[in-house]
Amino acid sequence: MTKVQTTHHLNQAIEALMTRQDTCPLHNFEVVEKDFPMRFVCSKCGAEVDGFEMFWYTKGIEHGIKLFSHFGPTGGNECVTPNENL
Ligand SMILES: [Zn+2]
Numbered sequence: 001m002t003k004v005q006t007t008h009h010l011n012q013a014i015e016a017l018m019t020r021q022d023t024c025p026l027h028n029f030e031v032v033e034k035d036f037p038m039r040f041v042c043s044k045c046g047a048e049v050d051g052f053e054m055f056w057y058t059k060g061i062e063h064g065i066k067l068f069s070h071f072g073p074t075g076g077n078e079c080v081t082p083n084e085n086l
Pocket residue numbers: 021024025026027028042043044045046047
C-alpha cells in the first residue's frame with residue numbers, strides 16, 4: 001500500500017468515526033483512565049474524551065437543561081405561541 005493509499009484509508013476511517021460520534025443520540029461516557037487528565041469512552045459510539053472535554057460536555061448538558069426548563073424547546077430564540085388546547 002502506498003503512502004497516499006494509507007493516508008486515504010486513514011482519512012476514511014477518521015471520517016467514519018466522526019460521523020458515528022456526531023450521530024450518537026446521547027453519549028454514555030465511562031471512565032477508562034482514572035489518572036489525570038482522565039479518559040472517558042462512550043459505550044455507544046466509541047467517542048473518547050479527556051477530563052477537560054468531559055467537564056465541558058457535562059456543563060453543556062446542564063446549561064441545555066436550564067435553557068429548556070426556562071425557555072422551552074426553542075431556548076427562547078423563537079416566539080412560541082401558547083397552545084390554547086392545554
Ligand atoms: Zn456516544
